Amino acid sequence: xxxxxxxxxxxxxxxxxxxxxxxxxxxxxxxxxxxxxxxxxxxxxxxxxxxxxxxxxxxxxxxxxxxxxxxxxxxxxxxxxxxxxxxxxxxxxxxxxxxxxxxxxxxxxxxxxxxxxxxxxxxxxxxxxxxxxxxxxxxxxxxxxxxxxxxxxxxxxxxxxxxxxxxxxxxxxxxxxxxxxxxxxxxxxxxxxxxxxxxxxxxxxxxxxxxxxxxxxxxxxxxxxxxxxxxxxxxxxxxxxxxxxxxxxxxxxxxxxxxxxxxxxxxxxxxxxxxxxxxxxxxxxxxxxxxxxxxxxxxxxxxxxxxxxxxxxxxxxxxxxxxxxxxxxxxxxxxxxxxxxxxxxxxxxxxxxxxxxxxxx
Numbered sequence: 001x002x003x004x005x006x007x008x009x010x011x012x013x014x015x016x017x018x019x020x021x022x023x024x025x026x027x028x029x030x031x032x033x034x035x036x037x038x039x040x041x042x043x044x045x046x047x048x049x050x051x052x053x054x055x056x057x058x059x060x061x062x063x064x065x066x067x068x069x070x071x072x073x074x075x076x077x078x079x080x081x082x083x084x085x086x087x088x089x090x091x092x093x094x095x096x097x098x099x100x101x102x103x104x105x106x107x108x109x110x111x112x113x114x115x116x117x118x119x120x121x122x123x124x125x126x127x128x129x130x131x132x133x134x135x136x137x138x139x140x141x142x143x144x145x146x147x148x149x150x151x152x153x154x155x156x157x158x159x160x161x162x163x164x165x166x167x168x169x170x171x172x173x174x175x176x177x178x179x180x181x182x183x184x185x186x187x188x189x190x191x192x193x194x195x196x197x198x199x200x201x202x203x204x205x206x207x208x209x210x211x212x213x214x215x216x217x218x219x220x221x222x223x224x225x226x227x228x229x230x231x232x233x234x235x236x237x238x239x240x241x242x243x244x245x246x247x248x249x250x251x252x253x254x255x256x257x258x259x260x261x262x263x264x265x266x267x268x269x270x271x272x273x274x275x276x277x278x279x280x281x282x283x284x285x286x287x288x289x290x291x292x293x294x295x296x297x298x299x300x301x302x303x304x305x306x307x308x309x310x311x312x313x314x315x316x317x318x319x320x321x322x323x324x325x326x327x328x329x330x331x332x333x334x335x336x337x338x339x340x341x342x343x344x345x346x347x348x349x350x351x352x353x354x355x356x357x358x359x360x361x
Contacts, residue, residue, distance in 0.1 A: 010077065010355060010356060011075055011079045011162050011163075012025035012073050012078055012079070012352060012355055013026075013079050013080075013354070013355055014080040014081065015348035016059070016063075016080065016081060016150075017043075017048070017193070018049065018050070018051060019042065019191075020043055020192070021043060021062050021063055022039070022345060022347075022348040023037075023038070023067060025070070025352055026349070026352045026353060026356050028327065033324070033327045036337075037071070037073050038336065039067070041065050041066040041069060053146065053149045053150065057156075060153050063153070063154075064157055076159055077159075077161075077162050078159050078161050079163045079351045079352070079355040080154065080163075080165070080351070081347055082146065082150075082165065083146075084167055084168060084196050084209075085194075085210065086146040087166040088140070088141045089139070089166060089205060090110060090138075090139050090141070092139055093109075093135065093136055093137070094106075095135075096133060102127075102137070110141060120144050121141040121142060121143060123139060125139040138206065147164060162355070163354060166205075167189075168187075168189075168205045169205050170350030170351045171196075171205075171350055173354060174321075174323045174326065174353060175322070175346060176200055177322075177325035177326060181203045183282075183285065184199065184200070184274070184282040184286075185200045185284065185286045185287070185288060186199055186270060186284050187199075187287075187288045187321070188287060188291075190215060190263070190289065190293040190299075191214050191215060191292060192214055193212065193214055194211065194213070195266070196209070197209050199270065199284070201282060207273075209270060211263070213259060213263055214263075214293055215293030218255075221255040221256060222236055222251075222256065225255040226252075226255065237256065238295070239297075240252045241256070241296040241297030242256060242296065242298030242299060242301075243298055256296070260299065260303070264307060267303070284316070285317060288320075289303065289319070290346040292344030295340055295344075304318035320340060320343070323339065323345060323346045323350075324339060326353060
């Protein structure tokens, strides 16, 4: 089974997380967006817990609910995300061997680098570079148990998966435009329950990791520190964020900053790891923030200040991602969602882009 899939069929994107199901279908003509359909349905019934499908039946029902909410998605073909926690992306090196022998050699090289037995994953790979004495490969491995359960769920409601893709790959597709395609870029995807770190080198996501600290952590800290319900804390997070013009705003800020500092420490660790181990000696000079929690007021400015002051670098550009970056029409036409509002849909937009049958000149 190919995790990279077949790009020839028009399909909608389906992004499944522990907290929500998002669907999107895009129509483009020569890279101009002509129409878009979106829906976001929260998962409130513990259908998925710790990235495990607890109930295929409940998951199927929630997917159908999302499609009903979207109304205009008619396709039965789907490009679906796989959670980072159930997947691994690795760059590995093999000695110069015949192409026919690569498939058999990969498991021996990969098994020492992933935390689950090699016979419990599906793998996909392609060659990055052929060097004089070795071959550099990008390998994707995903949990068989999760994949098999996901496919069974989709087929139970007559959906046809044409590709399954790790969320980081879809996120990179949506955010990496021509300006970043020749650089080494770090994408920081701050969701509700986890923050993912994706290193994209010349357009390819080469390294991914995640931590269970994200938007919900901000909310819980505000609620705990201020002694207020989580619903009220969520509203304060979204409206005030890291601003501090009043005493109330300062209380919100002081609750969020220790959590955000943990994310920033991990950003520094990821950058250091990549630059210390990259054979190309490339340097990360751009950080792109996305995910629904990247909209917290003042968050991106704070990350930029802390990273440039505390990492030994002074030229790191930190900015908000634009999920419409691949669509020429995003600069000239009305979009269904403003770029800042679309941040929470970044992954599903990337999946829908893959599912779209592009028209070329």
